[in-house]
Amino acid sequence: MSSTRRSLLTAFLTLPLLEAARTRAFAQAAPELPLTPACDDGDEPTLEREAGPFFKPNSPLNRDLYPDSPGGERITVAGFVLDTRCRPLSGGLVEIWHADENGDYDSVGFRLRGHQFSDTQGRWWFNTIVPALYPGRTRHFHFKVQRPGGRILTTQLYFPAEPRNAGDRLFDEALLLEIKQAGDGRFARFDFVI
Numbered sequence: 001m002s003s004t005r006r007s008l009l010t011a012f013l014t015l016p017l018l019e020a021a022r023t024r025a026f027a028q029a030a031p032e033l034p035l036t037p038a039c040d041d042g043d044e045p046t047l048e049r050e051a052g053p054f055f056k057p058n059s060p061l062n063r064d065l066y067p068d069s070p071g072g073e074r075i076t077v078a079g080f081v082l083d084t085r086c087r088p089l090s091g092g093l094v095e096i097w098h099a100d101e102n103g104d105y106d107s108v109g110f111r112l113r114g115h116q117f118s119d120t121q122g123r124w125w126f127n128t129i130v131p132a133l134y135p136g137r138t139r140h141f142h143f144k145v146q147r148p149g150g151r152i153l154t155t156q157l158y159f160p161a162e163p164r165n166a167g168d169r170l171f172d173e174a175l176l177l178e179i180k181q182a183g184d185g186r187f188a189r190f191d192f193v194i
């Protein structure tokens, strides 16, 4: 991980919650940034999206997926798990699965599939690669998010400025990642509200 990416992740991990709330408020105010659910907009739960045909249960406990596809473009995807009152939820399951740099899902093993539990401050992050496009879809990550003992949210997150977003029936700007270029890769942010 480059120093820029490490410092961005470190900044995220040391972010006091007040600062996190301010960051979300800023993200809301900036028109070019995603309309993520925020503490002061009614705290709507994150939109649901279908799992699609490539979900596999029993993914490994693993947040470092980059070694699965070292030829891909690095991206760190990170955020909070929040309840509808904007309170961070610790111990929330966050599971990811996505296509590789060729647009293929691993249906045999568990490449680019993993889960983790949000930390005591409700934070989660995956180090992985940017998924390639595959026929019929815009660029996306798949996620499942579950509060301890609660229901499972299944959704997808999208990339800003993707030409195929507009023509994808599942796309919604409320599910856009906020992305910064960081060293040799990108840093993407999204807060789940469940």
Ligand SMILES: [Fe+2]
Binding pocket: 052, 054, 099, 137, 140, 142
């Ligand atoms: Fe997919």
